[in-house]
Amino acid sequence: MIKIEKLSKFYGQKQVLNTIDLAFEKGKIYGIVGENGAGKTTLFRCISGLENYQGNITSGYKNLKDHLGLLLTEPFFFPKITGSEYIQLLANARQIKLTNMEDKNIFDLPLNQYASTYSTGMKKKLALTAILLQENDIFILDEPFNGVDIQSNLIITEIIKQFKKLEKTVLISSHIFSTLAATCDEIFLMKNGEIIRKVKQADFSNLETEMKNFTIGNRIDKLELK
Amino acid sequence: MKAYFLLQFKMGNRRMIDFGLPLLLGYALLISAFLLFSNYLFDNTEFANYIYGLLALSMVSKFSAYARNDFLKSIFNKKHYKRIRLAENIICCIPFTLFLLYQKQFLFCILLNILVMLLALLKFHTTINFTIPTPFSKTPFEFTVGFRKTFYVFPIAYLLTYISISVGNFNLGVFAMLVVGMVCFSYYSKMENDYFVWNFNVSPKEFLMLKVKTCFTFFTLLNLPILIALSVSFLDEIEILIIFFILCYTYLATMIFAKYSDFPNEINISQGILIAMSFMFPPMLLILIPYFFSRSIKKLNTVLHD
Numbered sequence: 199m200i201k202i203e204k205l206s207k208f209y210g211q212k213q214v215l216n217t218i219d220l221a222f223e224k225g226k227i228y229g230i231v232g233e234n235g236a237g238k239t240t241l242f243r244c245i246s247g248l249e250n251y252q253g254n255i256t257s258g259y260k261n262l263k264d265h266l267g268l269l270l271t272e273p274f275f276f277p278k279i280t281g282s283e284y285i286q287l288l289a290n291a292r293q294i295k296l297t298n299m300e301d302k303n304i305f306d307l308p309l310n311q312y313a314s315t316y317s318t319g320m321k322k323k324l325a326l327t328a329i330l331l332q333e334n335d336i337f338i339l340d341e342p343f344n345g346v347d348i349q350s351n352l353i354i355t356e357i358i359k360q361f362k363k364l365e366k367t368v369l370i371s372s373h374i375f376s377t378l379a380a381t382c383d384e385i386f387l388m389k390n391g392e393i394i395r396k397v398k399q400a401d402f403s404n405l406e407t408e409m410k411n412f413t414i415g416n417r418i419d420k421l422e423l424k
Numbered sequence: 425m426k427a428y429f430l431l432q433f434k435m436g437n438r439r440m441i442d443f444g445l446p447l448l449l450g451y452a453l454l455i456s457a458f459l460l461f462s463n464y465l466f467d468n469t470e471f472a473n474y475i476y477g478l479l480a481l482s483m484v485s486k487f488s489a490y491a492r493n494d495f496l497k498s499i500f501n502k503k504h505y506k507r508i509r510l511a512e513n514i515i516c517c518i519p520f521t522l523f524l525l526y527q528k529q530f531l532f533c534i535l536l537n538i539l540v541m542l543l544a545l546l547k548f549h550t551t552i553n554f555t556i557p558t559p560f561s562k563t564p565f566e567f568t569v570g571f572r573k574t575f576y577v578f579p580i581a582y583l584l585t586y587i588s589i590s591v592g593n594f595n596l597g598v599f600a601m602l603v604v605g606m607v608c609f610s611y612y613s614k615m616e617n618d619y620f621v622w623n624f625n626v627s628p629k630e631f632l633m634l635k636v637k638t639c640f641t642f643f644t645l646l647n648l649p650i651l652i653a654l655s656v657s658f659l660d661e662i663e664i665l666i667i668f669f670i671l672c673y674t675y676l677a678t679m680i681f682a683k684y685s686d687f688p689n690e691i692n693i694s695q696g697i698l699i700a701m702s703f704m705f706p707p708m709l710l711i712l713i714p715y716f717f718s719r720s721i722k723k724l725n726t727v728l729h730d
Binding site: 246247248250261263264268270273274276277278279280282283284286287288290291292293310311312315332 | 553555556561562563564565568569572573616617618619620622623624625726727729
């Protein structure tokens with residue numbers, strides 16, 4: 199279980215996370231939704247230990263990050279490193295011995311080509327494959343469906359469902375509500391660095407309608423489209 | 425075109441300010457360091473011309489980056505693009521040209537400027553999707569990436585070793601060994617994204633030791649042909665060879681520790697100056713190594729834990 203208490207984060211004078219209290223249980227899938235700049239990525243970076251913060255983040259692990267697979271919104275790649283070397287690099291970092299990498303290439307990526315030449319979606323799939331092979335207990339997936347084709351979207355959704363069966367904890371941020379509704383046990387709505395709503399599975403459909411009404415409202419009418 | 429170069433000048437100034445250097449002091453330091461280094465090079469080696477040329481070309485070649493040129497082509501017409509590329513390459517080469525003229529190396533000076541202009545006009549990018557094989561695939565990334573970027577240096581170094589043995593010039597052989605050392609040294613000049621450090625489940629000390637171990641192993645592998653060939657051919661000079669080899673190890677370790685001493689930021693100018701000074705006065709390493717090591721441990725502690 200990961201417990202977050204009074205988590206705050208400032209970038210200079212600007213407060214990007216405001217006294218957040220959350221708890222993530224083992225074997226559950228959590229969705230985080232919110233506008234761009236709401237603080238989702240910063241929250242993930244704080245949980246991962248990539249950012250300093252105020253407040254407490256505790257878990258049953260001595261070092262949470264050593265059991266955590268982090269998929270960044272825009273994964274970073276070195277210029278002359280192949281797909282398989284990228285996977286190897288992340289496995290080496292966790293002292294994982296990889297076997298039959300080709301068989302585990304479920305997204306059919308051209309692993310012998312330089313990763314920097316991959317398309318956005320392929321990069322995302324490569325980064326996801328690498329963290330999947332790290333044998334983590336907890337996964338933070340920041341926009342895992344962004345730029346990914348429909349077939350891979352289905353595979354990722356199934357992987358997340360599989361995680362639940364394997365008692366893994368997963369935190370996902372996404373702008374595609376349907377994928378969150380299909381996989382999550384609970385969704386947190388973030389706005390201006392705060393968690394403004396916590397919604398259980400039974401209320402997902404209400405949340406979607408609410409979000410639509412709140413977000414869209416009469417904005418489009420203002421365009422006076424003809 | 426004027427606006428472009430003004431913008432480049434502003435960007436350069438911003439970089440210096442980001443390093444924490446006032447502009448005047450920064451430029452004064454840069455010019456002094458360049459003159460000191462150039463003087464030192466020409467006073468101490470017979471191959472200064474070649475090293476100087478290689479340095480100038482490697483600096484200028486950064487302007488040839490594909491993405492950068494693609495961007496320039498998209499905003500300037502063909503004529504202006506070529507003018508800009510020629511001008512920036514020649515401007516970047518001016519300090520080297522002036523020093524070569526001062527050294528009365530007229531032929532080298534002309535040759536260097538011709539090469540620099542060719543670099544501006546020729547397109548080196550290939551659309552062939554070819555992955556350069558590397559013996560370091562299993563342990564990415566420094567040597568994997570570095571080897572692919574500089575693979576052509578190694579045959580040249582091995583050829584220099586062969587020539588040194590053929591003509592009985594031990595110094596040329598040592599130079600070849602140092603070239604490999606300097607190339608490996610350059611693999612550690614850029615800071616990786618903090619994500620790749622964060623991923624390691626080891627302590628900062630173990631992380632640094634892992635990096636040093638990988639670096640020493642692969643450096644030895646690349647330098648072994650030179651070392652063996654020179655040891656056999658110049659048996660009387662083996663002590664000097666060993667000293668230079670140990671020096672290479674020491675500088676490589678220093679570079680690794682220096683690299684992470686300001687993590688997640690790049691090596692700053694003051695650290696760069698300290699490293700440059702240590703090349704002129706190697707005993708400085710006795711202070712620099714523990715200094716960079718302890719700073720790296722402290723900085724890495726932000727993402728790695730004991």
